[in-house]
Amino acid sequence: MQTARPLLLGALAGLAMGGAAGTANAVEIEYWQYFFEARVNAMDQLIEQFEAANPDITVVHRHFPYADYRTRVAAAIPAGEGPDVVQLFYGWLNDYVDAELIQPLPTDVFEPAQIEADFFPMVQAMRRDDAYFALPTAVRSLALFYNERLFEAAGLDPDAPPQTLEELVSYAEQIAETDGAGNLTTVGITMGMTAQDHHWFREILVRQFGGEPYADDYRTVTYNSEAGQAALDFYVSLMTEHEVSQIGFMDEPQAAFRAGRAGMHIDGSFRIGALERTRGLPWRVAELPAGPDGIRSNFASYWVNAITTKADAERYDAAVRFMEFVTSPEAMDLWLEVVGELPARTEAALTDENTNDPVFGPFIRGLEYAHATKFANESDQRGEMMAMVDRIVLEDQSVEDSLAQAAEAEQAILDQYYE
Amino acid sequence: MLAQDRNRQIDRPATHRVWRTVGFPIWLYLSWYRSRTIRQKRVVWAWTFxxxxxxxxxVIRFYPTADAFWLSLHDWNLLSDMEWAGMSNFGRLAADPEFWQVFWNTFQYLLLGTPISLVIAFTIAYYLDQVRFMHxxxxxxxxxxxxxxxxxMAWVWRWFYQPVPVGVFNNILAELGIAQQPFLRSTSQALPSVLAPAIWAGLGFQVIIFLAGLRAIPQSYYEAARIDGVSRLTILWEITIPLLKPTIVFLVVFSSIGFLRIFDHVFNMTTNDPGGPLNSTEPLVLMIYDTAFNGFQMGYAAAQTVVLFLVLLVVSLIQLRILRDR
Structure with missing residues (x-):
C-alpha cells in the first residue's frame, strides 16, 4: 500500500497534465450521419478528397444506426461532444434551430441570394430570416417505376408509359390478373399509404385535382376540399372500383414490384439501388403522370448538412470549408454516382446527360415542379393518411367523412407541434 | 515571464486538485481501514461486494423509474429544455380516444391470451404427463x-397471413374454395391473428412449468382416490387442480404481465402501420414507443408508462389476492 499510493497519484497527475498540453497545428472536426451504406461510402470518398485539398484539416467520420441517431445527436451536442458538421432530415430543421444544436451558415460564404439562384427552390425551406442554416448535397423525388415484361405481356408499349392519370388506370386494368376465385395475383399498380403514396396523395393528387394540401407554411391543412375529395376518390377507386390494386398485396408495395407481381409502382429515387440489385427484373422509370388538367407535381425530400453549435474558433472555420466542399457541384456529381441521389444544384442536376438518363432523367425532371412538405411529425401524419384510407376500405366510411376526419386529426398534430 | 514559469504555475494547482479530489479521500479511507478490527473489516468487505x-x-432500475414519474409531469422533446406541465399529460391521455382504444386492446390481449394459453398448456401438460413413449x-x-x-416468428406468421399469392392460410382456403380472409388487414381479425403466435410462443414454457407442478403432486393421493373408486374427472377437479394452485398462480401472474407488455409480436407483424389497421392491434407499450421515439414527446410517453406501471401493479395485486389464499 505504501508504494502503491505515489504511483497512483503520479499516474493521475500525468493524466491531468497531458490534457492541458495537447494542442497541435492540425484541426480535427467530426462529421456525423446515420448508417446507410451507399452514403457512408460516398462521404468517405468526399472526405478523402477534402483532406487531400486541405492537409491541415482532418475529418473524423462517424455513423450510427438510424434508430438512435437523433437521440445521440441531441445528447452529444449540448454536452460539447459529438459532431462539428451534422447530417439531419430537412423536416427536423425547426427542432434543431430551436434547440440551438446548429448555427447559421456564414452569409459571406453562403449568400442567400446566390443559394436561391443556384439550388432547387425547395431548399429555401432551410432559410431562417437572413441566413441559411443547412444545405443539402442531394435531393430525392418520386417517379413511376414500371415492369417492362408485364407491359409487354399486357400488349402495352414499354416505350410509352402512361402520361395521364386516366392512362394510368387503363394501363393498370390491362396489367392486373386474377385467379379463378377473383383474387388478384398481379396488381396493375401498387397501393399503400405506408410507402410513398401518402406523398403522392398530398403533394401530387390533391394539386392535380385543383387543390392545395396545406396553407400557411404547412401549418394549416387545406386538403379537405372538393379537390381533396376528388383526389381521394381517385386513389381509393384503384382498389374499389377498378380493382387493379389491393392494399397489403404481398405485404409491401416495393416487395410486390420487386417480385414482378406489380405492373407499376410509385417510389423515390432512393429505391434505384435496391432495384439494380434485383436480378431478372426488367424495370424502367417514367415521370409521374399528369392530372386531368395537365398539372404535373412531385414530392421531394432531402437530407442536409449543418454546422453545430459545438464548432468554434478554428474548428468553425474548418467546418465552413467542409460545408463548402460537400455542397459543391463536384461533390454532387460524386454523390449521384455513388448513392444515386440527385444533385441539389440546378446546374449540376440539369445537364443534358442527367436529364436524358433513362433512370435519373424522370426524377430530375420531376424536381423542377416538386414540393417538400414540412412535417411536424412525419410518422403520425402518415398514420392519419393510412387511417383515412382504412376507414373507407375496412369500415365503409364515406370518402367525404373520412377525408374530413383525417384533415381534423392532422390539424390537431400540427397545432400540438406549433402551439 | 518565462514560459517555464508559466507552466509551473499551471501545473501545481492541477496536481493539487487531483490530490484533493481523488488522492486524499483514498488516503483517508485506507488509514481508517487499517485501524479496524477483523470483524469490522469483514463487514466492510461484505458491503463492498x-x-x-x-x-x-x-442506477439502471430505480433511478430511471423515478425519473419516468418526474418526466411524466413535464413536456420534453429531447432537444429543448424540460417544461413543467403538471398533470396536463395525464389529462391529455384521458381525453385521447386512441388511448382508450389502446387501453382496451391491451386488456383484450390479457383477457384472451392468459386463459386460452393456460387452458391449452394445461391440457397438453396433463396428457403429456401420462405419455411415456417419446416423452x-x-x-x-x-x-x-x-x-x-x-x-x-412474427415475420413468419405475418407471411402466413398474407393474401393469395403469398400467404399459406389463404392459399389453403382458396384451394378449398373458401373466400380469402383478411386476417391482419381487418379491424376485427387482426388482434386475434397477432395473439395466436404470441400464445404459441409462450406455450412451451407454460407446459414445462405445469409438468413440474404435476410431478410434484404426491402419488399417494391418487392411490387413495383410486382405492375409493373415484372417477377421473373428480380426481382432476378435487386433487390435481387444487394442488396445482401455486403453479397456476405463478403462471397467471407471469403470463398476464407478459400479455400486458406485449410488443415485439405486434410491432413486427404490423411494421408498415404499427398497431394497425386503425389502431386495432395497438397495445400500450407500442403507443409508448411511438409517442417517445417517433413523436419525441417524452413527457407524454412517460405519462403512458406511469399508467402501464399502475395497471401492471393493480392487476398483479388483484390476481395474487384472488388466487393465493381464501
Missing amino acids: LSVPLLFYV GFIRALYFLPFLTTAVA
Whole structure:
C-alpha cells in the first residue's frame, strides 16, 4: 500500500497534465450521419478528397444506426461532444434551430441570394430570416417505376408509359390478373399509404385535382376540399372500383414490384439501388403522370448538412470549408454516382446527360415542379393518411367523412407541434 | 515571464486538485481501514461486494423509474429544455380516444391470451404427463417455439397471413374454395391473428412449468382416490387442480404481465402501420414507443408508462389476492 499510493497519484497527475498540453497545428472536426451504406461510402470518398485539398484539416467520420441517431445527436451536442458538421432530415430543421444544436451558415460564404439562384427552390425551406442554416448535397423525388415484361405481356408499349392519370388506370386494368376465385395475383399498380403514396396523395393528387394540401407554411391543412375529395376518390377507386390494386398485396408495395407481381409502382429515387440489385427484373422509370388538367407535381425530400453549435474558433472555420466542399457541384456529381441521389444544384442536376438518363432523367425532371412538405411529425401524419384510407376500405366510411376526419386529426398534430 | 514559469504555475494547482479530489479521500479511507478490527473489516468487505449489484439496480432500475414519474409531469422533446406541465399529460391521455382504444386492446390481449394459453398448456401438460413413449422428444418439440426469437416468428406468421399469392392460410382456403380472409388487414381479425403466435410462443414454457407442478403432486393421493373408486374427472377437479394452485398462480401472474407488455409480436407483424389497421392491434407499450421515439414527446410517453406501471401493479395485486389464499 505504501508504494502503491505515489504511483497512483503520479499516474493521475500525468493524466491531468497531458490534457492541458495537447494542442497541435492540425484541426480535427467530426462529421456525423446515420448508417446507410451507399452514403457512408460516398462521404468517405468526399472526405478523402477534402483532406487531400486541405492537409491541415482532418475529418473524423462517424455513423450510427438510424434508430438512435437523433437521440445521440441531441445528447452529444449540448454536452460539447459529438459532431462539428451534422447530417439531419430537412423536416427536423425547426427542432434543431430551436434547440440551438446548429448555427447559421456564414452569409459571406453562403449568400442567400446566390443559394436561391443556384439550388432547387425547395431548399429555401432551410432559410431562417437572413441566413441559411443547412444545405443539402442531394435531393430525392418520386417517379413511376414500371415492369417492362408485364407491359409487354399486357400488349402495352414499354416505350410509352402512361402520361395521364386516366392512362394510368387503363394501363393498370390491362396489367392486373386474377385467379379463378377473383383474387388478384398481379396488381396493375401498387397501393399503400405506408410507402410513398401518402406523398403522392398530398403533394401530387390533391394539386392535380385543383387543390392545395396545406396553407400557411404547412401549418394549416387545406386538403379537405372538393379537390381533396376528388383526389381521394381517385386513389381509393384503384382498389374499389377498378380493382387493379389491393392494399397489403404481398405485404409491401416495393416487395410486390420487386417480385414482378406489380405492373407499376410509385417510389423515390432512393429505391434505384435496391432495384439494380434485383436480378431478372426488367424495370424502367417514367415521370409521374399528369392530372386531368395537365398539372404535373412531385414530392421531394432531402437530407442536409449543418454546422453545430459545438464548432468554434478554428474548428468553425474548418467546418465552413467542409460545408463548402460537400455542397459543391463536384461533390454532387460524386454523390449521384455513388448513392444515386440527385444533385441539389440546378446546374449540376440539369445537364443534358442527367436529364436524358433513362433512370435519373424522370426524377430530375420531376424536381423542377416538386414540393417538400414540412412535417411536424412525419410518422403520425402518415398514420392519419393510412387511417383515412382504412376507414373507407375496412369500415365503409364515406370518402367525404373520412377525408374530413383525417384533415381534423392532422390539424390537431400540427397545432400540438406549433402551439 | 518565462514560459517555464508559466507552466509551473499551471501545473501545481492541477496536481493539487487531483490530490484533493481523488488522492486524499483514498488516503483517508485506507488509514481508517487499517485501524479496524477483523470483524469490522469483514463487514466492510461484505458491503463492498453488495454495493456492486445494489449500485447497479439503483442506477439502471430505480433511478430511471423515478425519473419516468418526474418526466411524466413535464413536456420534453429531447432537444429543448424540460417544461413543467403538471398533470396536463395525464389529462391529455384521458381525453385521447386512441388511448382508450389502446387501453382496451391491451386488456383484450390479457383477457384472451392468459386463459386460452393456460387452458391449452394445461391440457397438453396433463396428457403429456401420462405419455411415456417419446416423452422427452415431444416435450422438447413443445418447448422449441419458446427458444425462437419473437421477431423471426412474427415475420413468419405475418407471411402466413398474407393474401393469395403469398400467404399459406389463404392459399389453403382458396384451394378449398373458401373466400380469402383478411386476417391482419381487418379491424376485427387482426388482434386475434397477432395473439395466436404470441400464445404459441409462450406455450412451451407454460407446459414445462405445469409438468413440474404435476410431478410434484404426491402419488399417494391418487392411490387413495383410486382405492375409493373415484372417477377421473373428480380426481382432476378435487386433487390435481387444487394442488396445482401455486403453479397456476405463478403462471397467471407471469403470463398476464407478459400479455400486458406485449410488443415485439405486434410491432413486427404490423411494421408498415404499427398497431394497425386503425389502431386495432395497438397495445400500450407500442403507443409508448411511438409517442417517445417517433413523436419525441417524452413527457407524454412517460405519462403512458406511469399508467402501464399502475395497471401492471393493480392487476398483479388483484390476481395474487384472488388466487393465493381464501
